[in-house]
Amino acid sequence: MILGRALLLIFLTGVVAGCGTAENQDTQHTVNSGSKVVGTGTANNKLPNDNYLLRDVRDDVFYFVMPDRFNNADPSNDNGALEGGISAGGFDATSNRGFHGGDMQGIEQKLDYLQGMGVTAIWMTPILRNKAVQRDGVAHHGYWIVDFTEIDPHFGSNNDLKSLIAAAHKKGIKVFFDIITNHTADVVKYEECHHANGDFKKEKHCLYKSLQQLTEGDDYTPFVPLNEQTVKVPGWLNDPQFYHNQGDTTFKGESSLNGDFNGLDDLDTENPEVLQGMIEIYKNLIKEFKPDGFRIDTVRHVRLPFWQTFSPSIMAYAQEQGIPNFHIFGEVYDPDPAQLSRFTTEGKLPSVLDFSFQQAAADVFYRKHHPQTIDALFAQDDLYTDEDSQADLLMTFLGNHDMGRTGYFIEQGVPNASNEEKLKRSILSHAFMYLSRGIPVVYYGDEQGFTGDGNDVNARQDMFPSLVASDNDNPLLGSNASTADNNFDPLHPIYQALRDLAQLRHQHAALRHGQYESRYFSDDSMMFAFARKLPQGKEYLAVFNAGTEAASMKLSGRSEHYEGLVEATRFNLNNDVIKVTVPALSFALYQAK
DSSP: OOOOHHHHHHHHHOOEEEOOOOTTOOOOEEEOOSSOOOSOSGGGOOOSOSOTTTSOGGGOOEEEEOGGGTOOSOGGGTTBOTTOSTTBOOBOTTSTTSBOOOOHHHHHHTHHHHHHTTOOEEEESOOEEEOSEETTEEOTTSOOEEEEEEEOTTTOOHHHHHHHHHHHHHTTOEEEEEEOOSEEOSOOEETTTBOTTSOBSSSSSOOOOOHHHHHTTOOOOEEOOGGGTTOSBSGGGGOGGGBOOOOBOOSSTTHHHHSBGGGOEEBOTTSHHHHHHHHHHHHHHHHHHOOSEEEESSGGGSOHHHHHHHHHHHHHHHHHTTOTTOEEEEOOOOSOHHHHHHHHHTTOOSEEBOHHHHHHHHHHHTSOOOTHHHHHHHTTGGGGOBTTBOGGGSEEESOBTTTBOHHHHHHHHSTTSOHHHHHHHHHHHHHHHHHSSSEEEEETTGGGTOOOSSSGGGGOOOSSOOOOHHHHTSOOTTOSOOTTSOOOOTTSHHHHHHHHHHHHHHHOTHHHHOEEEEEEEOTTOSEEEEEEEOTTSOOEEEEEEOSSSOEEEEEEOSSSOEEEEEOOSEEEEETTEEEEEEOTTEEEEEEEO
8 A cells, every 4th residue: 555645646736725714613724636545644643652651752753832822722821920920921912022822721732633643742842930021022932931840820830731741641642841951031130231120221231251351350240139039949040159140142152151142141050059950950840740851952052061961860860750761852053963963972962953954954945955965964974873872863853933934944945936836845845854864843833834934933923813913924835824814724735744754654663763875866966865774674765856847866776676655656676776757846755575
């Protein structure tokens, strides 16, 4: 039986029809293929291991979600802390910078939607209690933490979080927390820059003071305004001695490690007390909530010795708490594999987000660069290999909340392309992510064709009906809807494509654990091919055409027979030579028999 037939039909027909939203239904789009879709759907989307605790992380498909922008199930918490205070306010559903109301209950309500897409792990942006409003914005993203022991009231209660985790686990879906060790919310001030109430005296920033300046006595005098002296939890975080206090980072040189990240209080992570304090904070979260792993923010802004102790300590504690496959991956915002791999080898992190993968995929599928870029990327995979990390543990992604969406990159790369071509480019790039090495991460809303206007707040649209005018005027890929509509449509062509790709991964172990091998790259072709193969198994041959016209390639065969899982226009094996023809912006997948 040919699997993933819906993917092929989308590529070959290119017919996408919009339809109106029926009352009380999420449906807004449909694919008119004219043919019966075979071998798809949640009934066949069985996980490799339904026991989430025992499932290898390489068997997972991740969904990266910003809770505030996903689904609002409880409007009563939209303004955060009901009693007021530092974690109250900031709600403005018309502004792309305000809180919009999404919460833990909202995610729990949509677990079936995620499961239907083949998602097996949810990674949420930080959900601990924040300073809701700072001078430069509102903490809808969750990265301005003041209390490391409880959930932010905008997102619900600790019990709501526990309910979500229990419901997800019941469906075999893991839950990952986004954690921070580099900084806290902006509370510590400097006498040289600020008035007693915390307002700036002149400039709206504090110039970075180098380590050399500090040794010469040119430093800042830190203080905490009276009304914020006890807002951080645990209490030791309120003491300025545990911060670098060197002013705002320039993101260059030593300031990248010691400066305040956009004004946030930069923890002195070289201090043994800070190291042990952060380890205890996250041990307590593991003990109380039993998450399945952590994504760690701003990893490259903390020195390697911190990670060399933190990561093994957290992993060991999670295992003691009965979470044998607890996984950690870090955010090292750098597209260079040599820099990324330092943190998985020297730094003792099991994995990092693969920014080099994102750049290579965007270059080839959105910017029409030559596929040799991909070959050069995977040729460096050995950099990640040591006793506790390897390239197939890397988290691969195509867009995110900081840099922008897949749809935006496509709009920028091929602005004059047809809607059909843009849709194909999105699906093709996701197919590459699902079938090549690494653990795929889908950014929420990309499965509904969201585009956005750029990075940061311009890439954080609501899945529920949006009131943000600058979001609602954006076109969606594969749809006539807009973000003003309810966008939880299981008939959207990208959603269906991702469902089928997840099914392929779930049903074929080589696509999750198989060694990657380059099989065809040529200087004069937009086609390329790679294989995935288990040590004692037959190869799975993936063939991609990143060009805008049908094309053919020849390569050596490794078997007397290949079965098509996603078939191309033509496949011929003769005298150990494969000739395959693939339509424009399409792919094929074959299993050697």
